[in-house]
Amino acid sequence: MSQQDNIRGRKVKLHDMCLRDGMHSMRHQITLEQMVDIATGLDEAGVPLLQVTHGDGLGGSSLNYGRGLHTDKEYITAVASRMKNAVVSVLHVPGIGTLDELRMAADCGARCVHVASHCTEADVTEQHIGLGRQLGMDTVGFLMMAHMTPVDAFVEQALLMESYGATTVYCTDSAGYMLPEEVTARIGAMRAALQPDTEIGFHGHHNLGMGVANSVAAVAAGASRIDGSAAGLGAGAGNTPLELFAAVGERMGMETGIDVFKLMDVAEDRVLPMMPKPPRADRDSLTLGYAGVYSTFLYAAKDCERKYGLPARDLLVELGRLKMIGGQEDMIEDTALTMAKERGLIGHNSQAPATV
Amino acid sequence: MTKVKCAIIGPGNIGTDLLYKLLRSDVLEPVWMVGVDPTSEGLARARDLGLKTTEDGVDGLVPHVEADGIQIAFDATSAYVHAENSRKLNALGVLMIDLTPAAIGPLCVPPVNLVALAEQAVMNVNMVTCAGQATIPMVNAVSRVQPVGYSEIIATVASKSIGPGTRKNIDEFTRTTSGAVVKVGGADTGKAIVVVNPAEPPLMMRDTVYCETIDEPQVDAITRSVHDMIAEVQKYVPGYRLKNGPTFEGKKVSIFLEVEGLGDFLPKYAGNLDIMTAAAARTAEMFAADILSGKLKLERKIEEAVQ
Numbered sequence: 068m069s070q071q072d073n074i075r076g077r078k079v080k081l082h083d084m085c086l087r088d089g090m091h092s093m094r095h096q097i098t099l100e101q102m103v104d105i106a107t108g109l110d111e112a113g114v115p116l117l118q119v120t121h122g123d124g125l126g127g128s129s130l131n132y133g134r135g136l137h138t139d140k141e142y143i144t145a146v147a148s149r150m151k152n153a154v155v156s157v158l159h160v161p162g163i164g165t166l167d168e169l170r171m172a173a174d175c176g177a178r179c180v181h182v183a184s185h186c187t188e189a190d191v192t193e194q195h196i197g198l199g200r201q202l203g204m205d206t207v208g209f210l211m212m213a214h215m216t217p218v219d220a221f222v223e224q225a226l227l228m229e230s231y232g233a234t235t236v237y238c239t240d241s242a243g244y245m246l247p248e249e250v251t252a253r254i255g256a257m258r259a260a261l262q263p264d265t266e267i268g269f270h271g272h273h274n275l276g277m278g279v280a281n282s283v284a285a286v287a288a289g290a291s292r293i294d295g296s297a298a299g300l301g302a303g304a305g306n307t308p309l310e311l312f313a314a315v316g317e318r319m320g321m322e323t324g325i326d327v328f329k330l331m332d333v334a335e336d337r338v339l340p341m342m343p344k345p346p347r348a349d350r351d352s353l354t355l356g357y358a359g360v361y362s363t364f365l366y367a368a369k370d371c372e373r374k375y376g377l378p379a380r381d382l383l384v385e386l387g388r389l390k391m392i393g394g395q396e397d398m399i400e401d402t403a404l405t406m407a408k409e410r411g412l413i414g415h416n417s418q419a420p421a422t423v
Numbered sequence: 424m425t426k427v428k429c430a431i432i433g434p435g436n437i438g439t440d441l442l443y444k445l446l447r448s449d450v451l452e453p454v455w456m457v458g459v460d461p462t463s464e465g466l467a468r469a470r471d472l473g474l475k476t477t478e479d480g481v482d483g484l485v486p487h488v489e490a491d492g493i494q495i496a497f498d499a500t501s502a503y504v505h506a507e508n509s510r511k512l513n514a515l516g517v518l519m520i521d522l523t524p525a526a527i528g529p530l531c532v533p534p535v536n537l538v539a540l541a542e543q544a545v546m547n548v549n550m551v552t553c554a555g556q557a558t559i560p561m562v563n564a565v566s567r568v569q570p571v572g573y574s575e576i577i578a579t580v581a582s583k584s585i586g587p588g589t590r591k592n593i594d595e596f597t598r599t600t601s602g603a604v605v606k607v608g609g610a611d612t613g614k615a616i617v618v619v620n621p622a623e624p625p626l627m628m629r630d631t632v633y634c635e636t637i638d639e640p641q642v643d644a645i646t647r648s649v650h651d652m653i654a655e656v657q658k659y660v661p662g663y664r665l666k667n668g669p670t671f672e673g674k675k676v677s678i679f680l681e682v683e684g685l686g687d688f689l690p691k692y693a694g695n696l697d698i699m700t701a702a703a704a705r706t707a708e709m710f711a712a713d714i715l716s717g718k719l720k721l722e723r724k725i726e727e728a729v730q
Contacts, residue, residue, distance in 0.1 A: 390622035397631035
């Protein structure tokens with residue numbers, strides 16, 4: 068059977084990330100007005116799920132990841148009260164956010180939670196998945212940096228999340244590193260191992276320009292939820308552009324319930340004008356995908372380039388070599404300081420050398 | 424020289440690593456290892472090292488406390504059973520050093536508040552968490568120079584160095600650590616972030632401490648204080664190192680640390696476990712010195728059983 072035969076008539080839920088993953092690109096400074104404007108547009112376009120949280124999830128507002136312009140509570144409350152059909156979801160990373168913050172999100176109207184861990188550490192999510200279910204939320208296990216572990220080991224982690232109560236499990240290509248065949252292998256193996264009524268999702272990044280192709284491969288292999296962002300607004304070279312995927316999906320006969328023209332309009336008229344610059348696989352974003360580095364590292368690496376004159380690309384490659392994972396943003400500055408000292412760009416007391 | 428006799432409850436990784444440290448102590452003598460599983464490797468190892476062992480939990484130890492003169496016990500089990508263990512042993516006048524996240528006693532980070540706690544003659548002290556032991560001395564190094572409005576710590580540990588207990592209770596781990604950044608570290612508000620990294624070979628424990636001072640940071644005084652505090656911690660954790668910093672950007676002070684373990688029982692990358700057992704041993708030694716000098720007399724503390 069061809070890929071297209073596999074896809075025709077399949078029901079696929081699209082999940083917009085531009086108000087969460089897009090927070091990274093906006094350095095967590097999206098205003099409440101912008102959030103509500105975009106979210107209501109997505110709701111009208113028929114997007115069934117949209118995520119609203121600090122880029123690093125509940126409790127992510129910090130010196131390490133950047134402070135949000137508003138609190139998660141303010142964002143979720145502002146958006147949730149305005150939704151006609153769309154469900155507001157939140158990201159929750161155990162170790163960053165706490166159970167109290169998940170309770171708060173549910174109180175403010177969030178009805179879906181992505182509980183995230185690195186792809187080998189699913190057993191830190193038991194409490195949080197359990198609470199999500201207890202609160203009656205659509206509870207999703209979100210295995211990040213999926214390229215960093217072999218297929219069999221990945222499936223074991225997915226089974227753990229399912230055993231804790233996750234009713235959907237995601238393969239998350241946080242680095243935008245995966246190629247379609249790698250997506251097919253992971254999603255196919257998950258589909259074979261998980262319960263038939265457990266849904267499978269795919270979250271792509273566009274660092275190698277493969278966001279749409281990878282998402283199509285995921286659906287063909289059994290995924291029924293696809294994450295993307297209107298106008299691609301998201302970390303690195305952005306998420307899978309949601310309007311692109313919706314248009315491709317429609318041509319392939321997927322049933323997404325999306326009004327493609329309306330979604331295009333949200334991307335063009337509401338998201339694009341807000342962006343400092345449209346996401347693009349520039350030298351550094353491409354490096355993320357090429358070297359398999361967490362997409363969010365882009366911004367702090369660029370900051371270090373400005374501060375220490377150390378090329379962001381060199382820093383990102385080194386972070387990849389050191390096997391740093393999502394959440395270790397503190398190690399970007401640390402690694403930059405070490406490299407800058409070694410290269411004589413700064414003195415040993417971390418000060419820029421005096422210019423002669 | 425006379426030593427204070429001790430029991431260790433929990434013959435797992437932490438309990439065993441702690442045992443090796445106590446065997447080297449000038450003032451502590453490990454006498455009992457308490458477990459619940461007769462086939463436990465940890466109990467067998469403790470027996471080989473000359474300790475008395477029981478597989479009946481704390482109830483197996485209680486009848487011997489008086490006869491064997493046990494005065495200090497270390498609990499390296501879980502938060503769920505700690506309260507009962509502590510109640511039973513406190514009733515016999517045994518001081519409890521708690522390595523679980525139960526935190527029913529005051530929080531102790533040795534170079535910051537051990538002296539003050541020893542003077543209060545408390546019967547239960549809690550060792551916070553490994554992330555707390557690694558970072559709170561640095562929060563205090565800044566807050567003792569000038570007021571800190573907010574402090575944030577990020578602890579990254581190797582996947583292989585944290586067990587199923589911590590993983591199942593990661594929320595308590597995170598919250599206990601944030602709480603201690605404020606209560607012991609001396610910041611007005613605090614946040615803790617924990618990351619588990621699975622890289623092979625395993626990465627050494629890394630910790631980052633950010634402090635936001637209320638007024639402009641006193642660069643020289645803070646830098647000196649940080650280096651002094653590093654030296655204090657190195658007295659009991661030789662592998663505690665300043666990798667980068669302190670750096671100053673506006674009111675933000677950043678300190679980047681690495682903790683290499685001694686490799687007593689656990690591998691060297693598990694600096695997170697080493698700093699816990701070393702801090703617990705140091706805490707016990709401080710109390711033991713006061714017991715031996717007659718300055719501290721442990722009293723029996725009777726509490727109603729928790730129903």
